[in-house]
Amino acid sequence: MDLLVVGGGGREHAIIKKLKENPVVETIYALPGNGGIAADAVCVPQISATDIGAIVDFAVSHAVGFAVVAPDDPLALGCVDALHAAGIPCFGPDARAARIESSKVFAKDLMKKYHIPTAQYEVFDTSAAALAYLKTASFPIVIKADGLALGKGVLISRSYEEAEDAVRTMMEDRAFGDSGSRVVIEEFLTGPEVSVLAFTDGTAIAPMVSSMDHKRAGDGDTGPNTGGMGTVAPNPCYTEDIARVCMDTIFLPTLAAMRAESCPFKGCLYFGLMLTPDGPKVIEYNCRFGDPETQVVLPLLKTDLLTVMQAVESETLGSLTVEWRHASAACVILASGGYPGHYEKGKPISLPASAPGNVTIYHAGDRLDENGQLVTSGGRVLGVTATGPTLRQALHDAYAAARAVDFDGKYLRHDIGQRALAALAD
Missing domain, CATH: 3.30.1490.20 (ATP-grasp fold, A domain)
Known part of the structure; x- marks a missing residue:
């Protein structure tokens, strides 16, 4: 079977690598892909992730058996709707369901109407x-x-x-x-943050391993917000008791609310949670896999990813047991100097000739130049992920591998996972 993955970042690289593990998968097309993804898939850089018409035409002309739409923009633009209309089986929410991320007002009003715990808020035009x-x-x-x-x-x-x-x-x-x-102004919540991605077919839900993101650019959680400078999984603050509370008060009520609004959510639903003194509350929803959360969560997935995605598409997820490895994972993002502000592009990237078996380098902001040299092309360039029996071991190996990568202006945080290690020590 030939597959199509829409997107071109580290998240998509992680999805593609996991999909490749299924022996029925022959060719994977990445639209547009990137320089590093080209080693694992056929990249089509001339088709952008938001060119819905071109994506559908490509999928039909190449007889794609299954598609995965990963980024938020094409989901909000109705890429899944268009692929379904063309007869292409697809993983991801339709445009109406994607409003849970594409409109903060929609999401906040949904939570208020259906009594899902979140911060108090007001909306202004x-x-x-x-x-x-x-x-x-x-x-x-x-x-x-x-x-x-x-x-x-x-x-x-x-x-x-x-x-x-x-x-x-x-x-x-x-x-x-x-x-x-329009803006939402809401109360400031305090407590540990947790990211939980979940597979859902609209009714059944299979939460993935929890994770902890590091949004700020600088060590010690200083500097401006970014798309994420690193992640660890699982999140030690997210206990089994808290997971049960979230399932009963947030996860299942959210799915029921979407069904009640006639826009059932099928795909990967991301719950950004704050564990407040008053209990878990929703900070945000995303309508897709998080980046870089995906780069630590999918390496811990034991069940075949394509099988899970097909169960979501066919609305049979409830009959599938999704299993996870009992291990830890850490991802360190290597960014261009200056990110998330101005940064230079086109810097040659030097990768180690080989990496340990527990280390994977996911490519995000890079491309192949006219000479076939891998060069930087974005703010977040690479995600270096390691798995291990403990979080401390995973972090050690991820940082060791990150040091072996070189490009001019390479920037990384040096304290990814330290909050998680402190929580484990408590």
Whole structure:
């Protein structure tokens, strides 16, 4: 069977590597793919992940047996709807269900209507109304652009001045385009953060191994927010008792709410959770695999990924047991110097000739130049993942492998997993 994966980042590389483990898989096409993915799939760089018509035409003309749409933008644009209309079996939510991520207002209103625990919030359509509200607010406070903003549309403001700047940047300067035409202003929650990805066919749900993301650019959780500088799995703060509470108060109620709104969610649903003193609450939903969470979660999956995805598509997930390895995983992101601000591209990448069997390098922001040399092309360039019997071992091996990679301006955090190790020590 030939497969198609839409996207071209580290998440897609992790999905492709896992799909390749199934012996029925012959060719995997990556649209657009990247320089490193080219070693594992046939990349089609001339077709972007948001060119829905071209993606469908390619899938039909190449008789693709199954497609996976991974990034948020094509999901929000209806890529799954279009592939289904063309008769292509596909993993991912349709555009109506993808609103759970593509509109913060939709998600917050859904949680309010169906009593799913989340932060208190207000929605504003004008900067004047938002600024008037902020004059009476207590700080810190969280300001979120309604639409998709490359993971950078959430700002924590610790004073009125910071909040005013955030609102004006989003609503008046249109830093995120139409995505910032409406904003959600919500209370600031405290507690450990947990990421839980879950397979769901709309009714049944199979949560994946929990993970801990590291969003800030700098060591000690300093600097601006990024798409994620590293992850570890499992998250030691996410106990079996907390998992049961989340299943009963968040996971299953979310699926029921989506069904009640006539937009059942099929695919990978990401729950961004805060374990507050009042219990687990939802910070955000994503309508797809997280990046770089996928790079630590999928290496721990024992059950065949294609089998799970087909069960989601056929709505038979409830009859499948999804199994996981009892191990740990750590991913360290190697970024271009200056990320998430301005950074240079086209820097040659030197990779080690070989890596230990428990180490995988996932390619994200790179491409092959005209000479076939791998060069940088994005902010987050590579994700170096290691698995191990303990988190400490996984981190040791991931950092050792990260040191063996070289490119001009290479930047990484040196404290990935330290919060998790501290939690384990407690």
